[in-house]
Amino acid sequence: MEKQFDYFGSDKLRTIERLQNEAKLFLTGFKLVLNGISIKPKEIEVYCFEEAGDFKDSSVHRNDLQKNNKNHFYVHRNGSTKSDPYKGGNRTGLDFVVSDNDNTYYSYLIRSAVINDGKPVVGPYKVLKAIQNACGFSSYDELETKTVELVANDVSNDVLFSKRINLGKNAKEYINCELRAVLCDDLFRGSKYPAKERMITDFLKNETKERSIAYAKDKLGYVPSKIRNK
Numbered sequence: 001m002e003k004q005f006d007y008f009g010s011d012k013l014r015t016i017e018r019l020q021n022e023a024k025l026f027l028t029g030f031k032l033v034l035n036g037i038s039i040k041p042k043e044i045e046v047y048c049f050e051e052a053g054d055f056k057d058s059s060v061h062r063n064d065l066q067k068n069n070k071n072h073f074y075v076h077r078n079g080s081t082k083s084d085p086y087k088g089g090n091r092t093g094l095d096f097v098v099s100d101n102d103n104t105y106y107s108y109l110i111r112s113a114v115i116n117d118g119k120p121v122v123g124p125y126k127v128l129k130a131i132q133n134a135c136g137f138s139s140y141d142e143l144e145t146k147t148v149e150l151v152a153n154d155v156s157n158d159v160l161f162s163k164r165i166n167l168g169k170n171a172k173e174y175i176n177c178e179l180r181a182v183l184c185d186d187l188f189r190g191s192k193y194p195a196k197e198r199m200i201t202d203f204l205k206n207e208t209k210e211r212s213i214a215y216a217k218d219k220l221g222y223v224p225s226k227i228r229n230k
Contacts, residue, residue, distance in 0.1 A: 011055075012054055012055055015048070015050075015053075015054070015055040016179070019048055019179060020046075020161055020178070020179070020181065022098070023044060023046050023108065023179070024159040024181060026041070026044070026098075026108065027041060027042070027155065027159055027181055027183050028154070028155040028156075028157065028159060028183070029152065029153065029154065029155070030150050030151060030152060030153050031151050031153035032096065032148050032150065032151070033148070033149040033151050034073075034131070034135050034146055034148050034149065035135040035136065035137075035146070037116055037131070037134045037135050038115065039113055039114075040114045040115075040117075040153065041096070041108070041110050041112070041113045042113055042114060042183050043110075043111040043112035043113075043122075043180070043181070043183070043193070044096075044108040044109060044110055044111060044180070044181050045108065045109040045111060045164045045179060045180045045181075046108060046164075046179040046181065047066070047095070047108070047109065047179075048060065048104065048105065048106045049062055049104070049105040049106075050103065050104050051104065051105075052103040052104075053104070057171070057174045057177070058170050058171060058174060059167045059168070059170055059171035059175070060105050061076065061077070061080070061105070062080050062105050063076075063077055063079070063080050063081070063082065063084075063105075064080065064081050064082050065097065065144065066095065066105040066106065066107045067101070067102055067103070067104055067105045067106070068099055068100060068102045069099060070097055070098060070099060070100040071096075071097070071148050071149070072097050072144060072145075072146070072147060072148060073094055073096060073097070073131075073143055073144050073148060074095040074097050074107055074144065075092060075093075075094055075095075075128065075140040075143065075144060076091070076092050076094075076095070082144075086140055089125075090125040091125070092124075092125055092128055093109050093110075093124030093125060093127075093128060094109070094124065094127055094131065094143075095107035095108060095109050095110070096108045096148065109124060110124065110127050111127065111180075112127065112182075112187065113127050113130075113131075115130055115131060115134050116134060122191070131143070155183065157183045157184050158183075158203065159181050159182065159184065160181070160182050160184050160188075160199040160200065160203050161179070161180060161181055161182075161199065161202070162178055162180045162182070162194070162195040162198065162199050162202075163175065163176055163177065163178055163179075163195070164177070164179055165180065182199065184200075184203075188219065189218075189219055189220075189221075196220070197220060200215070200216055200219055200220055200224070201216075201224055201227060204216070204227065209230040212227045212230060213227060
């Protein structure tokens with residue numbers, strides 16, 4: 001991490017590591033329950049902006065609903081207040097809010113999930129609509145006002161990290177932060193996730209060649225040259 005983010009100070013590097021650890025715990029230790037509907041996130045992106053701290057990720061919306069709103073959903077808007085209009089069409093996404101104070105905007109964009117043990121739903125807008133429909137809510141407002149229950153759910157799969165997707169130039173130096181977390185499970189094996197091969201090779205960088213070859217065959221179905229040439 002030090003080499004990749006040498007433009008960051010040690011405090012920011014520690015924050016990135018903490019955010020990764022918290023994202024890993026979220027994906028492997030919990031599921032969400034709302035209106036009796038089970039939601040198991042499979043892929044998330046972490047967004048955090050500390051007003052009183054050193055980590056000021058400029059890609060964060062900084063909407064009022066992303067701070068001091070723990071265990072609620074935030075549906076993406078075109079402004080920073082809860083009265084601003086929602087983003088239109090399939091550009092809309094759904095965040096699970098983690099922040100429990102007024103000084104930090106902190107939430108997880110849910111990019112992929114399994115709802116009520118059905119088929120995987122992939123893509124932020126599709127996840128939003130699938131959760132809304134499964135819970136029987138007629139509006140985004142209703143979805144946001146309900147408290148989401150965080151329920152223990154032990155998952156044994158590894159968690160892989162990469163850069164977040166389609167951030168745009170507003171992210172500035174934070175664009176390279178590896179704050180996209182993905183469960184390496186059956187959905188991952190059969191998917192076409194961006195940076196899939198690199199996520200595996202990065203995860204295995206400190207493993208032996210023998211272990212890396214076996215793991216890559218299982219998760220990718222082939223052995224990347226970076227692993228073959230270890």
